[in-house]
Amino acid sequence: MKFCSTCGSPRIELRVPDGDTHARHVCAECGRVHYVNPKVVVGCLPEWEHRILLCRRAIEPRYGLWTLPAGFLEIGESVVAGAARETLEEANARVEVGELYSLVSLPQIGQVYMMFRARLSGLDFGPGTESLEVRLFEEHEVPWEALAFRTIGRTLRNYFLDRKQGAFPLRVSSLERRPPPALFPPDRG
């Protein structure tokens, strides 16, 4: 933020407002505090018999890699409606949204993923404008090395483990930033 969106002043300071606990962008001209909060990513894990639906991304980041249909929640919709909308937009797939299954916080990038189990209403799906390809995968076909995001890999690994147990408890977790790569290879002793 370089200019105040309320008054246009360039006098933006990063400081902790009185009575607050976090640093904010504050306009020194008009006093407006500009809050920035995490965003919610909603999506589905669409099931068809023993297979699950994945989309291959036609956009950056992670162009060409595979993901579950998901995207930013919009003002005006519930989390369930948002998950269904993203699945329709990215995979042209209609689903019956089921239970919340995966809730993953990404503190450093200010995102919260909420993935719902969902039942595909039919096989008439196909790539939306943000997907190159959409298809169903058996567990042994999942392209583990070509998944777009760590949240997706975590969600899918839990899902296949839980499916073997026959129960899908809500999985709540947090993904911290990856540790930086070591400057030197680890000592092999």
Add this chain to the structure above:
Amino acid sequence: MKFCSTCGSPRIELRVPDGDTHARHVCAECGRVHYVNPKVVVGCLPEWEHRILLCRRAIEPRYGLWTLPAGFLEIGESVVAGAARETLEEANARVEVGELYSLVSLPQIGQVYMMFRARLSGLDFGPGTESLEVRLFEEHEVPWEALAFRTIGRTLRNYFLDRKQGAFPLRVSSLERRPPPALFPPDRG
């Protein structure tokens, strides 16, 4: 938004960008799209034996009314950490955060509430700067007519019903805007 926070221009238009599905504030000068997305409210339902902890608000909106400790999730924290922080800030109460219990979308005001069951670590709590009073309530003592928000009433009603059943499944719901009051009293026939 009256000025572009990137370039300071007042030429802000509300329109659907190419390839998008929703209207956004777009700067006609530099082209920047300014997204606004829903915010996450995280909080706890702190339990101590058969009682639950509520806070009486010392701030607007709903000054003087009762609520569960909750507030906006911040960048840099997980949803669980945020729920614990808000409970500490508003009630000086330390908790062991348990399972997610209530997930309420408020589409029209762009909020998603995530309330976790939590176990109080002790009775050394008290009002933070945003609370007038903090106390424990038995079910029959809950001030139902003086609760601050509909989400809180819904969460507490479900909680006491579920407690009688001995199970607390995740409650996912959406609260739409209240219907406007009728201009004339309903026809009593």
